[in-house]
Amino acid sequence: MDALPEFALLRATTLDEVVKARASHPESRLLGGGTDLIVNIRRGIVAPPVLIDVNHVEELRTVRADARTLEIGAAVKLAELAAHEEVMRHYPVVAQAAGFIAGPTHRNMGTLGGNLCLDTRCLYYNQSEWWRGANNHCLKTTGDVCHVAPKxxxxxxxxxxxxxxxxxxxxxxxxxxAGPGGRRTIALESLYVGYARQDRPITEREGDGKHYLSLRPGEFVTAVRARNTAGLRSAYDKIRIRRSIEYPVTGVAVALRREHNTLADLRVAFTGTNPRPVLLKGTAELCGRPLDAGVLNGLDALVRDQIMSMKTTFTPGHYRRRVAGVLARRLVTRLYAE
Structure with missing residues (x-):
């Protein structure tokens, strides 16, 4: 990797200071753990002139979790989230996902906000500057062609x-x-707009791997909130090339609710497959009956239809799609039986 270029570092202590700094420095980036950002700066992928350190902003570092609600600040460390007793008890899917991220040193530094806004990755993008230049810069940097899908x-x-x-x-x-334009709350699903539809132009609501977040200029994540559902069982699992450090080939989160012998609620979401995290559509139609081969086959069909899995990693796209289906089946079957 190349040496880090020069940049200014601002240390904010309040949320208002972060907002003002973002307004004053539109090209700035927030620095939480820096486990992805600093690597990208070294590789010449991004070159922000100003970094805003948010690790001392108390408003961004709180975790509140009980049987009813969950609230996590954007600067909360992944290791803290993975080991939080109330999160593990009431929201196991969140604790498990945090505990699966990279290795212990990364989790000690990485933050919730950084992981939620993680830059999209590709075999042709996450390389050194000389490698990208030798291979004709891709569409996500300064080129005009996506090397994964040239057409x-x-x-x-x-x-x-x-x-x-x-x-x-x-x-x-x-x-x-929060941002220069004020504060707002949106559904987490609305934060991600990486649909990559070739039959439609790129818009604010339907982007691709380059335009994948719906954040407005200067805007940033401050917290995430969720409500618990009585009787909801949840879990997360993923496949990766190495059991530590590596990003997911496919990651699957499942939450379901069982009433007697009936599948009453089913939610399945994926990462590592599309330019956005995918909350599977159509799972409600699989509910209202016992978990059987018909339900699992229906789940497989939804996965095949909605998981994209292009050749953006060393693993083939068709393998990632199959793995996604297998992981989803395993988690659904296990949670239903608990």
């Missing part, structure tokens, strides 16, 4: 790989945002 007509297929997003999507979470 994609200007659509980028870089993949979202954050682990916490699918876990929180199964809880119907909301995300709090």
């Amino acid at each position: 994609s007509r200007g659509i980028c297929f870089a993949t979202f790989s954050g682990d916490l997003a699918p876990a929180l999507l199964t809880l119907n979470a909301e995300v709090d945002l």
